[in-house]
Amino acid sequence: MDGAERLRGGPAAAVRDPQLFEEFYRRHVDAVMRFVARRVDDPHTAADLTAEIFLAVLDSAHTYRPGLGSETAWLYGIARNVVSSERRRVARETARDLRLSGRRLLEADDIARIEDRLDAESPGRRALSALARLPEGERAVMELIAVDQLTVTEAAAALGIRQVTARVRLHRARKALRAEADSTTAQAPDASLVYVVGGEA
Numbered sequence: 001m002d003g004a005e006r007l008r009g010g011p012a013a014a015v016r017d018p019q020l021f022e023e024f025y026r027r028h029v030d031a032v033m034r035f036v037a038r039r040v041d042d043p044h045t046a047a048d049l050t051a052e053i054f055l056a057v058l059d060s061a062h063t064y065r066p067g068l069g070s071e072t073a074w075l076y077g078i079a080r081n082v083v084s085s086e087r088r089r090v091a092r093e094t095a096r097d098l099r100l101s102g103r104r105l106l107e108a109d110d111i112a113r114i115e116d117r118l119d120a121e122s123p124g125r126r127a128l129s130a131l132a133r134l135p136e137g138e139r140a141v142m143e144l145i146a147v148d149q150l151t152v153t154e155a156a157a158a159l160g161i162r163q164v165t166a167r168v169r170l171h172r173a174r175k176a177l178r179a180e181a182d183s184t185t186a187q188a189p190d191a192s193l194v195y196v197v198g199g200e201a
Contacts, residue, residue, distance in 0.1 A: 010071060011061035024071075025054060031072055033114075035079050037121035038128060038147055043114035047106060049086055053079045069157030073150055077158035080140070130177070138173040141166050 014024035029050065036049045056078050064074050106114070128147055131139045144155035156166035 010066060011057055011064045011074070015058050015061040024057075028071065028075055029054075032075055032079055033117060034121060035076055035148060036083065037114075037117045038125055039083050041118055041122075041125065043111050043118060044106060045086070046114050046118065047110070049079075049082055052086075053082045056082055069154045073154035073158045076144060076148060076150065076154075077160065080144075080158065131173070133180075134173050134176060138169045138176070141169040142173040142177075145170060 011024060014020040032053050033046065033050050036046050036053070040046050040049065053075070057075070060078055064071065068074075128143060131142055131147075134142065140159055141152075141155050144150045144158055145152060150158065152166050152170065153163055155170075156163045159166065
């Protein structure tokens with residue numbers, strides 16, 4: 001996080017001042033959209049979730065603590081909650097209800113722009129799919145570090161856990177994924193597993 005963010009008071013100041021909020025939004029919207037695009041493949045849903053994340057910022061701005069991590073890590077914590085909430089909502093509804101409700105109209109160029117972003121993030125979605133068999137806690141840490149490129153410290157802050165807990169979960173996740181990658185190497189190596197296993201715990 002740079003000094004300008006600190007001087008301006010971060011998210012708490014931004015929600016009280018429309019100009020600061022616009023600057024905050026412009027500074028972070030691309031990172032948030034990339035986070036969402038790694039988790040959904042529909043442009044309407046991606047646009048809606050990105051908007052919901054910034055609406056959630058208005059309610060959660062007072063919870064940001066600079067000493068615990070960057071604004072991006074804090075935003076990813078909010079984004080995880082919003083995306084998880086959406087997944088639970090979708091699980092409760094039928095596919096038909098999903099197609100007919102909750103969609104806002106997008107212009108053709110908006111759809112094309114979001115589809116380009118979704119295409120660019122398809123490796124991230126494949127990597128997330130490779131993590132599906134991990135326990136939730138280990139998967140969450142691995143997602144934020146291997147896919148979203150946060151540090152262990154930032155991932156711990158985003159998840160509200162201690163750094164040592166994040167490191168233990170990361171180590172377990174990598175160990176499980178290495179074992180799975182080793183077992184599939186004899187047949188055909190899974191590029192998604194190779195992608196997320198990289199690095200040291």
